[in-house]
Amino acid sequence: xxxxxxxxxxxxxxxxxxxxxxxxxxxxxxxxxxxxxxxxxxxxxxxxxxxxxxxxxxxxxxxxxxxxxxxxxxxxxxxxxxxxxxxxxxxxxxxxxxxxxxxxxxxxxxxxxxxxxxxxxxxxxxxxxxxxxxxxxxxxxxxxxxxxxxxxxxxxxxxxxxxxxxxxxxxxxxxxxxxxxxxxxxxxxxxxxxxxxxxxxxxxxxxxxxxx
Numbered sequence: 001x002x003x004x005x006x007x008x009x010x011x012x013x014x015x016x017x018x019x020x021x022x023x024x025x026x027x028x029x030x031x032x033x034x035x036x037x038x039x040x041x042x043x044x045x046x047x048x049x050x051x052x053x054x055x056x057x058x059x060x061x062x063x064x065x066x067x068x069x070x071x072x073x074x075x076x077x078x079x080x081x082x083x084x085x086x087x088x089x090x091x092x093x094x095x096x097x098x099x100x101x102x103x104x105x106x107x108x109x110x111x112x113x114x115x116x117x118x119x120x121x122x123x124x125x126x127x128x129x130x131x132x133x134x135x136x137x138x139x140x141x142x143x144x145x146x147x148x149x150x151x152x153x154x155x156x157x158x159x160x161x162x163x164x165x166x167x168x169x170x171x172x173x174x175x176x177x178x179x180x181x182x183x184x185x186x187x188x189x190x191x192x193x194x195x196x197x198x199x200x201x202x203x204x205x206x207x208x209x210x211x212x
Contacts, residue, residue, distance in 0.1 A: 038203045039107045041108070041114075042106060042112065042113030042114050043113075043114045044106070044108070044204075045116050045201070046104070046200065046201050047102075047104045047199075048197055049061075049197065049198045050195075050196070050197045051138075056189060056191055057188065058138065058189050059138045059139045059189070060136075060197075061094075061138050061184055061186050062184070062185045063120075063135040063182070063185075064118040064119060064120055064134040064135065065120070065182045066118065067130060067180070069117075069179070071204070071205065072118070073205075074174065076173070076199070078157070078187045078199065079199070081193075081195040082189065082190070082191035082192070083194070084187055085156040085157065086153070086185070086186065086187050086188075087153065087154045087186045088186075089149040090152050090177075090182075091148060092145060092146045092182055093182065094182075094184070098122070098141060098142040098143065099136055099141070100122075100135065100136045101123040101124075102135075103132055104118065104132055104134060114205075116132040118130070118133075119131075121135075122135060139186065185198055
């Protein structure tokens with residue numbers, strides 16, 4: 001009898017290959033990307049914010065703070081009717097108790113799922129505790145300041161009517177966010193009579209033992 005192929009799983013446990021691979025009904029191997037795998041594990045989340053009445057230079061903001069223990073792997077994107085640009089700011093500040101605290105969505109819609117670990121400072125008591133919500137507003141209403149922050153992502157969409165721009169490809173747009181750090185994802189309209197949407201997708205967890 002041939003010896004079994006042994007591999008380490010993501011927890012560092014030594015297992016046989018057929019214990020790790022997911023097999024179809026006829027024994028075929030089912031291949032999943034890591035992101036798809038985490039959806040099935042209940043550790044993948046999504047959120048969107050929309051403003052259908054944006055004037056020139058007006059903004060949409062999604063703001064949150066990361067937790068102290070779980071790694072967040074984020075991909076951001078946006079759609080715009082007239083044009084504009086999206087940014088991810090690391091380390092911004094805003095006036096506490098501003099914005100609208102809005103629930104995020106776990107992408108696995110059945111069974112036991114993980115709680116979102118992102119933090120907000122409006123409905124959370126004390127501030128910046130996990131309530132499975134993020135803050136939505138705009139730069140003016142939240143007094144968002146990026147003076148001492150770092151812009152880690154910026155994508156422009158010039159005249160891309162009703163098209164999705166930014167964040168299409170996880171391999172080139174994903175960020176592993178710092179722990180215990182504030183972030184703001186901002187869309188800024190370029191042109192009047194604009195409509196726009198920010199879309200966030202993220203995983204909360206560790207890709208491999210000892211890694212990100």
